[in-house]
Amino acid sequence: MSQMELRRSVAEREGLLSGQAALIDQQNALIAAQAAVTQAAGDRDVILDTLVGGVMAAVSQTEGAVIELREGDELVYRSARGALGAHVGLRVPIAGSLSGHCLMNAKPVLCPDLLVDPRVRRDLVEALGARSAVCVPILRGGEAVGVLKLQSSHPDAFTGLDLHVASLFAGTIPAGLAEAGEAEARRGMRAGEATLRTVMETLPVGVLIAEAPSGRIVGHNARAGAILGHKVADDPTGERPERWIGFHADRRRVDPKEWPLARVARDGEPRADLEVDYQRGDGSRAWVGFSAVQMRDIDGRCIGAVMVVTDIDGRKRDELHLAAAKQAAEEANRAKSEFLANMSHELRTPLSAVIGYSEMLQEEMEDGGHDDLLPDMRKIEANARHLLGLINDVLDLSKIEAERMETYVEDFAVDAIVRDVAATVESLVSAKENALSLDLAADLGDARTDVTKLRQCLINLLSNAAKFTEGGRITLSAERGERDGVDWLTFRVSDTGIGMSPDQQARLFERFTQADASTTRKFGGTGLGLSITRAFASMLGGTIAVASEAGRGTTFTVSVPARIAGTNDAPQVDEDTGPTPSDDASGRGVVLVVDDDPATRDLLTRFLKRDGFHVAAAVDGREGLDMAHRLRPRVILLDVTMPQMDGWSVLRALRGDTELGNTPIIMVTVLGERNLAFSLGATDYLQKPVDWDELHGVMDRFRPQDHEGPLLVIDDDDDTRDRMAARLSREGWRIVAAENGKVGLAAVAAERPCLVLLDLMMPEMDGFTFLSILRAKPEWGSIPVVVLTAKDVDGEDRRRLAGQADSVLRKGQVGLDELPALLRSVVT
Structure with a gap:
């Protein structure tokens, strides 16, 4: 081996050893990072920062490292070191960045030169000072949720081995994130539990938690034990409400199945409530409220129940005291009502006698020439009427407070009522040299409401104006107009009197209150008139x-609907099924007076005799019934409050009698029971003290007639008219026929009939309208009317006919042969 080859071999071995050492360093860095993650106790920021530091240590040429997590269309720098450390929180768009390309493709990317890479925006590269980079996707469940990026300011800084190392680090990030999420969830759960415990312990109510379906209590707060007065066990042995002792308001012991916790946790009720007189641990008793609701899991299954325990002892005892006080007040109110009912009879009866005798004595004095005594008698009468008015005000107020005041609805002409009111108060107005003027619209027309209460409202206001005006002018105006589709009547009472300040007006309608003390001293009165007027208007x-x-001066304005429905809309009329005349007509001209008060009997008897009637009197209800059967009277005047048998019982007995059922009965009483009287079949109603002019007008209807007038038959059917005319003519009646109500009125105007036989259903003008017009004219008010109709007379029809028709017969139930005798009984 040559020296050159030797050197090359040594260099290769040194490079291999160096690479192996670097790889070992990288592995050690990865192990160290993983160990640090384990020690991070689930803190996400620490975990990410540790991994970023580890990868920088493993890839030495890295100048900056960052973990980017996806949020929408951006990548956010969550943890960074080195050159990128200052950019934590930076948001980079996915489009136009190397990290975005890596994320979208879920594959690692190694870029040797970012400045020439077309996938990257140049401005982003220059802003971050990068030339080369490695990007590895962070995968969770196969989906890229972020990127681990390494960068350098030099080109070609990273190798394939660096990319591999970065991938190893990126693979540990999802586990770290999951651990961080779980740790965060555990911390949140512990914090939530601590908060819940704090809340439970600071609540002013007790809280019990039970599992389902056993109902065993598994949690509670201290307040629950304090309210229940004993320890609440939530250990494995468990406490259940079945061990508790409680009592209902009626002192029944609470059944174990009744406790709300058991009903919700075991029986599946969504909610249950109970108030219990609970027996505490020391044996004492206190009222406790229990309210339980279900706990459900995310699938909607009941997993337990939560029950709130509330100390309601104070409230419950207050309720019991209030209930006892309410009962005592109701008993006192009943006693007051009974007292007022008795007083109404005991006070009104003698006052009626005083007024009646005063009137009769005045007439006798005028006839006897004792004019010097008349002023004193008039004073007696005036003061008696004043006292009676005060009593009536108090009794009316009592009825209003007890909500026992009823409305009696009837039809009337508004103009006539207003003029009648003006005539009634004329003397009162002129007593202080005042002038009364009327300003009435031409279109007032008819109304259907409680005329008595409307009259009383106007009289009260005019009396009030007269009281506080002297030498001035009082004006009563009336007009009709439409508002929201309803006809309204508006009445104004104006005066030029002393007037009132705003403070006085503010308390004007309070009961027993006048403008001020000086007003009471100077002008007198109870202060009830205006409060009653307001109640009536309402x-x-x-x-x-x-x-x-x-x-x-002052102006009062009263506005009422022109038509209303009454509490008992109108009286009923019994429908006759046929004639019940008696051959014994010895009492047909007799008026029977039934009253237990001697003075009232005497007054009524003397007045009726002076008015041309034959009178018989009975001292109580039983005697009245006996005399009615014996005498067969033409009409009965009947009191209500009598011993042994009251007037209502007598009225029912008479109306149920086949022989006396058609006898006219006029109730004469101090009680304000007009609706009851008519509903039981009374023909008319008078309230004591009796107004003699009113009695005269009522009795005119029952005065024996001379029969000189014809019998007027009104029916739109030609055959019916002809048959009746032929049959009745044979009985000696002189017949006048009319085909409808309009023609019938013309016939009445031409010659007053002794009797009208009237059909109801007719063209142009029906029988109801005919009766209304006939009874509105004083000169025709006493003409007897017998209704003979094929119409099925219902309750509304009976109410319209009440006090208008003397008898109501059904066609087909009364034969022509029976009709003459029946009609004769009416006019006899």
Whole structure:
């Protein structure tokens, strides 16, 4: 071997030994890096930084190394050393970079000169100061999630061996990332558990956690034990609610199956709640609330239950005290209602007698020439009426508070009601030299609402205006208009009186309250009128408003719908099935008065006799029934509050009697039970103290007639009219026929009939409209009307006919031979 060959052989051996030493160094660097990763305790930043440092140590010519992880369309420098150390956080677009090319192809790349590589953007290369580079993909599950890159500022700095070493390091990165992820998850779980424990221990309620389906308690907070008053075991032996002792409000012991934790964890209920009088560890009792819900895994399976335990002892005891107080208040309210009901009778009855006798004595004094005594009698009457008004206000307020006040709906002409109200208060207005004027729109038309409450609203407002105005003007205006598709009636009462300040207006509608103490001293009153007016307006579906200025007068505005439905929309009329006249007509002209109060019986008897009626009187309900059977009276005036048998029982008995069922019955009572009276079949209703003009108007309908007028038959069927006319003519009736309500009204105007036989269903004007117009005219109000119709009369029809028709008969149920006797019983 020549010397040259020897030297070449030695050089080759030295190179081989050097390569082997480098490879050993690289392997040692990789092992050291892996060991460091193991010691990193799952810290991702430490793991990545260790691997970057290891690869730089293994590939000595590396000037900069970086691990880039993909985020969307970019690669982010997560860990870097050397020349790239300052670029941590840098975002590089995948397109136009060597790392991006490596990532997209999931293959290692060795680039000897970046400046001439068409895959790389020159600006990126120059910015990072690189000439040559090695890029190896980081693969997780076969998908490239990042790149390990080595770079140098010199071209041709890396060899295939360097690429191999970098690939070895890149292969360890996914495991490191996975370990970091798991460690991070464990830390998060521990932190979450610590947070949950902190939250549970700071909650003001107890928390119990049970497994499913056993219901065994596996976790709790300290507050749970404090509320339950005993230790809660969550060891393997387990505590279950079955061991607990609790009682319901009715003192029943809680069944083990009733505890919410058992119902949710074992029985599968999604939620359960229970309030229990719980027996604590020391034997004491306290109210505890339990509320449990299911815990479900990601597949929706129930894996346990969480129950919240709440100390509700204070709240529950307050509830029990409130319930006891409520019961006591209800009992007191019932006692008050009974007291007011008794007082209404005990106070109104003697006051009615005082007013009635005062009126009669005034008439007798005028007839006897004792004019000097009339002023005193008028004062007695005025003060009695004033006292009665105060009593009525208090009783009305009591009914409003108890929500027992009902609305009685009826049809009426608005103009007529307003003028009637004005006439009623005229003397009150003029007492202080005030002038009352009306401003009524021409299109007021008809309305359907509670006319009594509407009248009371207007009277209260006019009385109020008269009280606070002297030598001035009071104006009552009314108009009709549409709002939101509903007809509204608007009434305004304006005065030129003392007016009010804003503070006074703010408390104007409070009960038992007036503008101020000086107002009460000067003008008197209870302060109930306006509060009752507002309540009535609200019951009618309307509103009341006030506008006033001190010293310049006041205007009250009441707006109500023109048509409403009442609480008991309207009274019912019993439908007659046939005639029940008696051959014994000895009592047909008699009015039977049934009342237990001697003064009321005496007053009614004297008034009715003076008005031309024959009167019989009964002292209680049983005697009234006996006399009704014996006398067969033309009409009965019936009180309600009587011993032994009250008026309602008498009314029911009479309406159920085949012989007396058609007898007109007028309820005369201090009770405000108009709806009940009509629903039980009353013909009319008067409230004590009786207004004698009102009684006179009601009784005119039952006054014996002279029969000189014709019998008016109104029916649109020609054959029906002809048959009735022929049959009734043979009985001596003089017949006038009309084919509809409009023609019938013309016939009434031409000659007043003694009786009207009326069909309901007719063209042009039906029977309902005819009756409404007929009864609206005072001169025709007493004409008897018998409805004879083929229509199936329903509840609404009966309500419309209540107080309008004397009798309702069905065609087909009453024969022509029976009709004359029935009609004769009506007019006799």
